Each structure stands twice: as C-alpha cells, then as structure tokens.
Amino acid sequence: xxxxxxxxxxxxxxxxxxxxxxxxxxxxxxxxxxxxxxxxxxxxxxxxxxxxxxxxxxxxxxxxxxxxxxxxxxxxxxxxxxxxxxxxxxxxxxxxxxxxxxxxxxxxxxxxxxxxxxxxxxxxxxxxxxxxxxxxxxxxxxxxxxxxxxxxxxxxxxxxxxxxxxxxxxxxxxxxxxxxxxxxxxxxxxxxxxxxxxxxxxxxxxxxxxxxx
Amino acid sequence: xxxxxxxxxxxxxxxxxxxxxxxxxxxxxxxxxxxxxxxxxxxxxxxxxxxxxxxxxxxxxxxxxxxxxxxxxxxxxxxxxxxxxxxxxxxxxxxxxxxxxxxxxxxxxxxxxxxxxxxxxxxxxxxxxxxxxxxxxxxxxxxxxxxxxxxxxxxxxxxxxxxxxxxxxxxxxxxxxxxxxxxxxxxxxxxxxxxxxxxxxxxxxxxxxxxxx
Amino acid sequence: xxxxxxxxxxxxxxxxxxxxxxxxxxxxxxxxxxxxxxxxxxxxxxxxxxxxxxxxxxxxxxxxxxxxxxxxxxxxxxxxxxxxxxxxxxxxxxxxxxxxxxxxxxxxxxxxxxxxxxxxxxxxxxxxxxxxxxxxxxxxxxxxxxxxxxxxxxxxxxxxxxxxxxxxxxxxxxxxxxxxxxxxxxxxxxxxxxxxxxxxxxxxxxxxxxxxx
Numbered sequence: 018x019x020x021x022x023x024x025x026x027x028x029x030x031x032x033x034x035x036x037x038x039x040x041x042x043x044x045x046x047x048x049x050x051x052x053x054x055x056x057x058x059x060x061x062x063x064x065x066x067x068x069x070x071x072x073x074x075x076x077x078x079x080x081x082x083x084x085x086x087x088x089x090x091x092x093x094x095x096x097x098x099x100x101x102x103x104x105x106x107x108x109x110x111x112x113x114x115x116x117x118x119x120x121x122x123x124x125x126x127x128x129x130x131x132x133x134x135x136x137x138x139x140x141x142x143x144x145x146x147x148x149x150x151x152x153x154x155x156x157x158x159x160x161x162x163x164x165x166x167x168x169x170x171x172x173x174x175x176x177x178x179x180x181x182x183x184x185x186x187x188x189x190x191x192x193x194x195x196x197x198x199x200x201x202x203x204x205x206x207x208x209x210x211x212x213x214x215x216x217x218x219x220x221x222x223x224x225x226x227x228x229x230x
Numbered sequence: 231x232x233x234x235x236x237x238x239x240x241x242x243x244x245x246x247x248x249x250x251x252x253x254x255x256x257x258x259x260x261x262x263x264x265x266x267x268x269x270x271x272x273x274x275x276x277x278x279x280x281x282x283x284x285x286x287x288x289x290x291x292x293x294x295x296x297x298x299x300x301x302x303x304x305x306x307x308x309x310x311x312x313x314x315x316x317x318x319x320x321x322x323x324x325x326x327x328x329x330x331x332x333x334x335x336x337x338x339x340x341x342x343x344x345x346x347x348x349x350x351x352x353x354x355x356x357x358x359x360x361x362x363x364x365x366x367x368x369x370x371x372x373x374x375x376x377x378x379x380x381x382x383x384x385x386x387x388x389x390x391x392x393x394x395x396x397x398x399x400x401x402x403x404x405x406x407x408x409x410x411x412x413x414x415x416x417x418x419x420x421x422x423x424x425x426x427x428x429x430x431x432x433x434x435x436x437x438x439x440x441x442x443x
Numbered sequence: 444x445x446x447x448x449x450x451x452x453x454x455x456x457x458x459x460x461x462x463x464x465x466x467x468x469x470x471x472x473x474x475x476x477x478x479x480x481x482x483x484x485x486x487x488x489x490x491x492x493x494x495x496x497x498x499x500x501x502x503x504x505x506x507x508x509x510x511x512x513x514x515x516x517x518x519x520x521x522x523x524x525x526x527x528x529x530x531x532x533x534x535x536x537x538x539x540x541x542x543x544x545x546x547x548x549x550x551x552x553x554x555x556x557x558x559x560x561x562x563x564x565x566x567x568x569x570x571x572x573x574x575x576x577x578x579x580x581x582x583x584x585x586x587x588x589x590x591x592x593x594x595x596x597x598x599x600x601x602x603x604x605x606x607x608x609x610x611x612x613x614x615x616x617x618x619x620x621x622x623x624x625x626x627x628x629x630x631x632x633x634x635x636x637x638x639x640x641x642x643x644x645x646x647x648x649x650x651x652x653x654x655x656x
Binding site for chain 1: 503567571592647648
C-alpha cells in the first residue's frame with residue numbers, strides 16, 4: 018500500500034483513514050482473545066500492514082513502505098491502543114467501520130495494483146498484487162488469533178478486491194484519464210462491497226465430509 | 231520451484247502435474263473446513279506454491295517463479311476449483327494422489343536444490359532449499375486450516391526430502407552424467423516415499439507431559 | 444541476529460548460547476504437542492532463527508544469516524533433538540532456561556538494532572528491527588503449535604525488547620564508548636526481564652466481550 022504517487026493525495030488520505038480503521042477493528046479481535054496491550058498494538062499494526070508487506074516481499078519492492086515511512090507502522094498501532102478506551106463505542110459504530118473497512122479494501126487494492134504496475138509485471142500479477150495488499154492483513158490477523166481465516170470462509174471480500182483490481186487495471190492499458198478512472202474504480206469497489214454486506218451475498222461453500230477415514 | 235533448466239523438460243512436465251495434484255488435495259482440506267470457493271482456490275495456490283515462494287524469499291531469488299510465470303499460480307488454483315465438482319472421485323482416487331503427491335515432493339525437492347545450487351550457496355543450504363521447496367507448502371496449508379502441521383507430526387515426508395536432496399546434491403560435486411543422476415534420484419525418492427506410506431514408516435514421536443505446571 | 448561485528452565476540456558467544464537455549468525450550472513445546480523428531484528439530488530451528496529471518500526479509504538484508512552460516516541453522520536443530528534425551532532435566536532446570544531465554548531476548552534485540560543501524564534506517568525502525576529479531580521466533584513457534592502467541596497475551600517480553608532497544612539505540616546517536624554501552628544495555632535488559640518474571644509484572648489485558656453478535 019501507500020507508496021502512492023503524490024498526485025493521488027485523496028487516495029493517500031483515504032489510505033491513512035483505512036490504516037487507522039483496520040488497526041481499530043483488529044484491536045477488537047485482540048480483545049476477544051484477551052490479549053494484553055502489547056498484543057493489541059501489534060495485532061493492529063500487523064493487520065493493517067501485513068498485506069502491503071507481503072506484496073512488497075513477493076515483488077522484491079524495497080524498502081518496505083513502513084520501513085521508509087515508520088508513520089504507517091505507528092498509526093494503526095496507536096489507533097489499536099486508543100480503541101481499548103473506546104471499545105464499546107467502536108463496537109457500536111459497527112456500521113461506520115464496515116464502510117471504513119470497505120474503503121481500506123478498495124484503496125489498498127488500488128495501491129497494490131499501482132505498485133505492481135510500476136514494477137512492470139504481467140496483468141495477472143497486478144491483480145494478485147492488489148488482492149494480496151487488500152486482503153492478506155486480515156488473514157494474518159486470523160492466523161494470529163488462531164482462527165481459520167474469515168477470508169476463506171465467507172462474504173465477498175477477495176472477490177471485491179479482484180473485481181476492483183480488474184476494473185482498475187483496465188485503465189492502465191487504455192490510457193484513459195487517470196483521475197476519472199480512479200474515482201470510478203473507487204465508487205465501483207465500495208458499492209460492490211457494501212451491497213455484498215447489505216444483502217449478505219456469499220460465495221458458495223465447498224463442504225466435504227468423507228464417510229470413512 | 232519450477233525455474234528448471236529447459237533441458238529438464240520431463241521434470242518440468244512432472245512439476246506441472248505435481249502443482250495440479252497439490253492444488254487438488256488442498257481443495258479437499260479446504261472442503262473439510264467448509265471454506266468457500268475463494269478459500270478453496272487460494273488454499274490450492276498457496277499449498278502448491280508456498281514452498282517455492284518461501285525458498286525464493288530466503289535466497290533472495292527474484293523474481294519469484296509465479297510472478298515471472300503466472301501460469302504456476304493459475305494452474306493449482308483452477309485445479310482446486312475443479313476439485314469441487316469431482317470431490318468424491320478425487321477422494322476415491324486416494325492412491326493415485328498419494329503417488330502424485332510423492333512426485334511433487336521429489337520434483338520440488340530437486341528443483342529447490344537446483345536453484346540453490348545456481349545461487350552458489352553451501353551444501354547444507356542446498357539441502358534445506360530442497361526441503362523448504364518440497365515441504366513448506368503443506369505447512370502453510372495446515373496453519374491456514376488451523377491445524378498443527380502434519381509435517382511435524384507423522385510420516386516420513388521431510389526425511390524423504392532430505393534424503394532425496396542429499397543423494398541429488400552429491401551429483402553436483404561429482405560431475406556425473408546429469409540426466410542419469412536425475413532419473414536415479416527421482417526413482418530413489420519416489421520409492422522411499424511410497425514404501426514409507428505403504429509400510430507406515432514413521433519417525434519416533436517426542437511426547438512430553440510435565441507433571442506439574 | 445548474529446551478523447555481529449567480529450569485535451563483539453562476547454555478544455557473539457552469547458548469541459550461540461541463546462540459539463541453543465531457544466532450540467531446547469522449543470523442543471519442549473514440540474513434545475507437548477507430541478511432534479515427531481522431524482518436528483522437534485524444525486520447531487527448534489524455526490523458533491531460534493525465525494526472528495532474525497523475518498528481520499532480514501523486512502530489511503532486504505541478504506544473504507540471510509543462516510544461509511551465509513549454516514551453523515546457525517544446525518545448532519538449534521541439534522540442540523532440540525538432544526533435548527529429547529534430557530527432557531526431564533531441561534524441564535527441571537526451568538530457572539536456568541529462563542535466564543538463558545532472557546539472554547537470548549536481549550542479545551537478539553541488540554543484534555537486530557545493530558543490523559538495522561548498519562542499513563541506515565530511521566530510529567523507530569531500528570527499535571522495531573530489534574523487537575522483531577528478539578520476539579518473532581516465539582510467535583512463529585506458537586502459530587505452528589496452534590496457539591495464540593504467548594507474546595500477545597502475557598508477561599513483559601516485547602516491552603523488555605523495546606526498552607532494551609531504545610536504551611541501546613541512544614548510544615548510536617551519542618558516540619559513547621561502544622563496549623561500555625553494550626555491557627550496560629545487556630545488564631539493563633537482563634535485569635528488567637528477570638525482575639518481570641520474578642515479580643510477575645504483566646501488561647494489562649484488553650478483554651472485550653460483546654453482548655450481542
């Protein structure tokens with residue numbers, strides 16, 4: 018995430034908002050596991066930054082965003098700690114956080130695509146880079162909380178990321194007006210995600226129980 | 231895995247077969263956890279590619295194989311999705327998949343050794359590189375399924391990889407006929423693994439229960 | 444860890460001791476999960492080397508320490524295997540291992556700070572590098588044992604690492620006598636950790652149970 022071109026200042030601002038929001042919802046997950054303040058802070062940072070970190074490792078994109086700008090690391094960690102004070106409030110504002118999380122998903126996905134594109138990889142890898150950036154932090158959070166990742170089990174989340182990435186990446190090839198395309202992608206992604214949450218759209222599940230063994 | 235020298239075309243073909251097979255068996259694991267289609271697809275890709283990815287990260291071997299050739303990513307993911315349709319069949323063909331999995335273990339191990347060797351590391355690291363390539367994908371699969379990795383608990387799996395790697399690596403030093411040695415290693419590895427499955431050879435376990443605490 | 448400047452020979456020696464000790468305590472964790480010998484050996488190596496490996500990946504610091512010096516890999520793995528023979532003894536020497544583990548925490552933290560400093564990153568990243576080096580191995584161990592990481596749940600561990608790192612890093616800026624500062628940091632870190640264990644100092648926990656949902 019986050020090594021956005023300076024022109025994309027709105028996206029940049031939204032990325033900060035999203036980092037904060039992800040740190041805060043991760044703090045609630047930490048609280049459900051009765052972690053201590055260190056765990057809350059770390060889980061916040063890892064959830065918010067895990068996706069971008071994995072993407073940078075996969076692409077060999079050094080220095081990592083948070084190594085170059087430690088503020089990315091401090092922000093979600095601090096937000097997670099603050100959440101301890103306002104847990105009830107954060108929980109009650111669930112709806113707001115669903116929106117903020119959707120913003121994070123879409124903005125991180127777009128940033129992931131941007132960075133991959135700058136590194137001159139093929140189109141499928143641009144999409145995967147967007148998806149890893151948008152989704153992998155939550156997978157790390159669930160693994161550290163000792164859960165099967167939510168991403169693999171329910172809701173349209175990765176799918177939103179893939180659709181957003183596909184739509185966004187089309188623009189790279191077409192030389193369209195970049196700002197217009199960014200706004201369109203953003204609206205599409207957010208709408209898709211919020212509709213999916215509202216109407217409980219879900220991927221079908223694959224349930225396999227063997228008889229023997 | 232998989233950045234095989236073009237001459238090793240048979241190994242290359244076998245690697246494709248193994249990627250497919252690993253994606254398919256990972257899909258069954260996903261089905262046992264009732265994951266949705268996204269989870270099935272991702273778990274398939276992660277299981278098949280995780281070992282090679284970790285090896286590339288450890289050795290600083292960029293670009294990663296699947297970044298350079300996205301087909302490596304698509305193949306096991308697609309195979310995993312197809313498995314949803316044929317789950318019963320795949321399960322009934324258990325024996326065939328044990329053989330395919332053994333092929334994967336041996337082929338990935340050999341590729342891991344090849345790549346490490348090209349990067350001029352010491353012999354122990356060549357062996358470790360083979361083992362990581364052959365075994366780490368299954369560890370990631372088990373962690374994401376919220377299990378203690380099977381690799382750490384039972385069966386001769388990592389040991390087959392180490393023995394295969396040791397035998398294979400001996401050739402590097404000896405300047406033997408490369409093709410002959412490749413075939414010999416392949417036969418040795420497969421036989422060892424299949425005998426271990428057939429006769430239920432196992433590593434002894436270390437069971438430690440403290441009285442107090 | 445461990446790419447210590449040659450002058451720091453005492454720190455270097457202590458790092459070897461710490462690698463061994465971490466391999467041995469990881470072996471007990473493996474035994475509690477009834478892992479086989481392969482699992483014991485791997486868990487020992489991963490626990491001892493995981494922190495340094497993650498740090499090197501994050502900083503792009505190649506070659507990894509254990510790739511350059513495979514002895515770092517062999518040592519904790521071998522120590523873990525030996526522990527199978529002496530499990531009762533190791534368990535009874537709990538107090539000694541608490542001291543050895545504290546040495547590991549402090550020495551690894553200092554090494555992580557050293558390496559980050561050499562790579563010219565900002566002060567917060569120097570501290571984070573120390574903390575990742577000192578603490579991440581235990582997180583990997585717990586994830587592989589299918590536990591919520593102990594680091595996130597109790598005891599002053601990461602905090603000791605941060606305080607040690609902060610104190611140590613101050614010296615970098617001040618051009619003080621390096622050896623004196625190293626010794627002071629070491630004593631401070633060890634004392635803090637042992638006092639924390641002795642008097643059961645703990646971070647407050649964040650317990651969050653929602654009523655509904």
